Amino acid sequence: MTPLRQTMIQAMCQHGFSPRTQQSYLYVVTELARYYRRSPDQLKVDDLQVYFNYLVQERALSPASCRLYLHGIRFLYLQVLHWADFDVTLVLPKRPQRIPELLTRQEVTRLLSVVSNPKHQALLSIIYGCGLRVSEAVALQVKDVDGERHLLRVAQGKGAKDRMVPLSPGLLEVLRQYWRARRPMPWLFPSDLLPDRHPSYHHAPEGVPSGQERQWHSEKRRHSCPAPCLRHPPVKLGHDLPSSMWLCLRGVYPSPTITHDR
Structure with a gap:
């Protein structure tokens, strides 16, 4: 386990995150590191903006999935790496509203x-x-x-x-x-x-x-x-x-x- 991962786990425990939330946040940070093939603490704001554009445009993730990525990565940079701000824009397509079907x-x-x-x-x-x-x-x-x-x-x-x-x-x-x-x-x-x-x-x-x-x-x-x-x-x-x-x-x-x- 890398020191950065261990520090993030400790920060999430201090914030009282559930095990499932911790698992989800660790997953999105791991995906970010895999995309750039280097540690997230070496990335800049422009790199993060490119990555979120990739999630929305190329991977076509759902709005809920994109927000999960945003929350997990933002937590890493603000609460673990202690960035002063997180100036990344995430523009999502309009979410469709559907009426649920009922069973007889x-x-x-x-x-x-x-x-x-x-x-x-x-x-x-x-x-x-x-x-x-x-x-x-x-x-x-x-x-x-x-x-x-x-x-x-x-x-x-x-x-x-x-x-x-x-x-x-x-x-x-x-x-x-x-x-x-x-x-x-x-x-x-x-x-x-x-x-x-x-x-x-x-x-x-x-x-x-x-x-x-x-x-x-x-x-x-x-x-x-x-x-x-x-x-x-x-x-x-x-x-x-x-x-x-x-x-x-x-x-x-x-x-x-x-x-x-x-």
């Missing part, structure tokens, strides 16, 4: 019917029913479920913030049935291999819609889950399943393909 009740039923493992079904249900990120769902503990007030405590979610989210009666019953069958402690969804830890996870590979087929993924589903819909319980879990949701747990289940009849 029949599609919700088909989606959950694929899952035979009670733990995985409860995990998918709570991701949908509470609009959670996958990382938030797998880190839940039994004590986070408040059955009396119908609330779920999400500890240290994005931005290192705690929050409370409503639990619909249908979803609460799903969790109770799962708990009576498995009695998990302390994690709500413990790892099968290491019961004292919550399971590791990854998203299903992003699918490209083709014809009448479409694949559904957790992150897209979460962004289209409005809080008011939790008050309406037309489906088993408490509300219509908004937009794409699917989670592959260690490759146990394939990502389902949903076909629409037109």
Whole structure:
């Protein structure tokens, strides 16, 4: 490990960055060094401007990816190398705004019917029913479920913030049935291999819609889950399943393909 990398890791720890943020920032700085084939502390502002133009124009990275590069590299030069300023301009193309697609009740039923493992079904249900990120769902503990007030405590979610989210009666019953069958402690969804830890996870590979087929993924589903819909319980879990949701747990289940009849 180079001294510069070690210094950057120490600076990120002092700022309280999460492990994932640290990994992302180290990655973008490594990419910068690989592009110029020399240490980042030898670069000038003009070199950085050329590099960001390359990211936008030649690599055609998404606006979110470009901002990640900008934040990581800016942190390096301002907080680690202690530059007085970071005068680099990043011009991004306009970000397209799309309306999320919604699944029908029949599609919700088909989606959950694929899952035979009670733990995985409860995990998918709570991701949908509470609009959670996958990382938030797998880190839940039994004590986070408040059955009396119908609330779920999400500890240290994005931005290192705690929050409370409503639990619909249908979803609460799903969790109770799962708990009576498995009695998990302390994690709500413990790892099968290491019961004292919550399971590791990854998203299903992003699918490209083709014809009448479409694949559904957790992150897209979460962004289209409005809080008011939790008050309406037309489906088993408490509300219509908004937009794409699917989670592959260690490759146990394939990502389902949903076909629409037109």
